Amino acid sequence: MGVISDLPSLLISVVGLVVYWAYDLVKCLVFTILPAPKKDISDDIILVTGAASGIGRLMAYKLAGLKPRAIVVWDLSTAENEKTKKEIEKMGVKCIAFTINLAKREAIYEVADETSKGIRALLGDETAYVTMLINNAGIVSGKKLLNSADHMMSLTMDVNATAHFWTLKSFLPAMMQHNRGHIVTIASGAGLTGAAGLVDYCASKHAAVGLTESILMEIYQQNRNVNVTLVCPYFIDTGMFKGVKSKYQWLMPIITPADMTERIVKGILTNEYQILYPRVFGLMIFLKGFFPINTYLKLISLFDAQNAMSEFEQTRKH
Numbered sequence: 001m002g003v004i005s006d007l008p009s010l011l012i013s014v015v016g017l018v019v020y021w022a023y024d025l026v027k028c029l030v031f032t033i034l035p036a037p038k039k040d041i042s043d044d045i046i047l048v049t050g051a052a053s054g055i056g057r058l059m060a061y062k063l064a065g066l067k068p069r070a071i072v073v074w075d076l077s078t079a080e081n082e083k084t085k086k087e088i089e090k091m092g093v094k095c096i097a098f099t100i101n102l103a104k105r106e107a108i109y110e111v112a113d114e115t116s117k118g119i120r121a122l123l124g125d126e127t128a129y130v131t132m133l134i135n136n137a138g139i140v141s142g143k144k145l146l147n148s149a150d151h152m153m154s155l156t157m158d159v160n161a162t163a164h165f166w167t168l169k170s171f172l173p174a175m176m177q178h179n180r181g182h183i184v185t186i187a188s189g190a191g192l193t194g195a196a197g198l199v200d201y202c203a204s205k206h207a208a209v210g211l212t213e214s215i216l217m218e219i220y221q222q223n224r225n226v227n228v229t230l231v232c233p234y235f236i237d238t239g240m241f242k243g244v245k246s247k248y249q250w251l252m253p254i255i256t257p258a259d260m261t262e263r264i265v266k267g268i269l270t271n272e273y274q275i276l277y278p279r280v281f282g283l284m285i286f287l288k289g290f291f292p293i294n295t296y297l298k299l300i301s302l303f304d305a306q307n308a309m310s311e312f313e314q315t316r317k318h
C-alpha cells in the first residue's frame with residue numbers, strides 16, 4: 001500500500017531529477033568548450049590560512065592580483081607571513097597579517113575576533129566581514145601508524161581538520177546573515193582514498209572532506225547564497241611532500257604549485273564545488289567506488305602508490 005501511494009510523487013521526483021541532471025550535464029559540456037563566467041571579487045575580503053608558504057602564499061598573491069577589497073593572512077610563521085603581507089601590499093591591496101597556532105581553539109576564536117575588528121578599522125567600515133574563507137594550512141608527518149608519535153597524530157588532526165570547525169564557527173555566521181560568502185577547503189586526494197604512511201594525514205583530510213560536504217548540505221538546506229569549494233589535489237611540489245615520486249609522471253604528474261594555484265583560483269571564480277587535480281586522479285577515485293577492494297589495491301600497485309611515501313623527507317618543523 002505504501003509503495004503504491006508513494007509511486008506517483010516518487011516518479012515525478014525522479015523525472016525532475018533526470019531533467020536537472022541533463023541540465024547539469026549540458027552546462028558542464030558547454031563550459032568544457034567555452035570558458036565559464038568568472039565572478040568579480042573586487043568587493044571580497046579574503047582570509048587565507050597557512051599563507052606564509054606553498055600554495056597558501058601563491059593563492060593569496062593570485063587573488064591579490066584580482067584586486068579584492070582586502071586580504072587577511074594567517075600563519076604560525078610570523079616572519080614569512082609578514083613577507084606575504086608586504087608582497088600583497090606592494091600589489092596595491094590592503095592586507096593584515098596575524099600569527100596564529102591553528103591547533104589552539106581559543107587562539108582561533110581570539111584571532112578571528114581581532115581579524116573582524118582589524119578589517120573594519122582598516123577599511124573604515126563597521127559592516128565589513130570576511131566574505132571568503134580559505135582553510136588551507138596543513139601539516140604532515142609521513143610516518144606509518146605504528147611509528148607515529150601520539151602528539152603528532154593529534155596535531156595533524158587539530159591543524160588539518162578540527163581547526164576548520166573553529167574558523168567556520170567564527171566566519172560563517174556573517175556570511176549566512178548577509179547571504180553572501182565562499183568557503184574553500186584545501187583538503188587532499190588523501191581525503192578520498194587511504195595511503196600507506198599517511199594514516200593520520202588521510203584521517204584528517206577525510207574529516208576535512210566530510211565536514212565540507214556537510215557544510216554544503218547545511219547551506220543548501222537553509223537556502224543561503226554561500227558557495228563551497230572543496231579542493232582535493234594529488235601531490236604538489238611545494239616541499240611539504242619532499243621525496244615523494246610518481247611512477248608515471250606523464251599520467252599522474254606531481255603538480256607544480258603554480259598550476260595548482262591557477263586551477264584553484266579558476267574553481268573559486270567559477271564557484272566550482274569539487275576540484276580533483278590532476279583530472280586523471282578523479283578517475284582513480286571513481287574506480288575506487290566501482291571496483292572491489294582487491295581490484296582497487298591491484299590498481300594502485302600499478303602506480304606503485306603503496307610505496308609513494310617510502311622516500312618522503314620531512315622538511316617542515318612541527
Ligand SMILES: NC(=O)c1ccc[n+]([C@@H]2O[C@H](COP(=O)([O-])OP(=O)(O)OC[C@H]3O[C@@H](n4cnc5c(N)ncnc54)[C@H](O)[C@@H]3O)[C@@H](O)[C@H]2O)c1
Nearest residue numbers: 050052053054055076101102136137138188235236238240
Ligand atoms: N603539497 C602537497 O603535495 C599537497 C597535496 C594535497 C593537499 N595539500 C594541502 O594543501 C595545503 C597547503 O599545502 P602546502 O604544500 O602549500 O604546504 P606548506 O607546508 O608549504 O604550507 C603550509 C602552511 O601552513 C602553516 N601552518 C602549519 N601548521 C600551522 C599551525 N598550527 N597554525 C598556523 N599555520 C600553520 C605553515 O606555517 C605553512 O605556511 C595543506 O592543507 C596540505 O595538506 C598539499
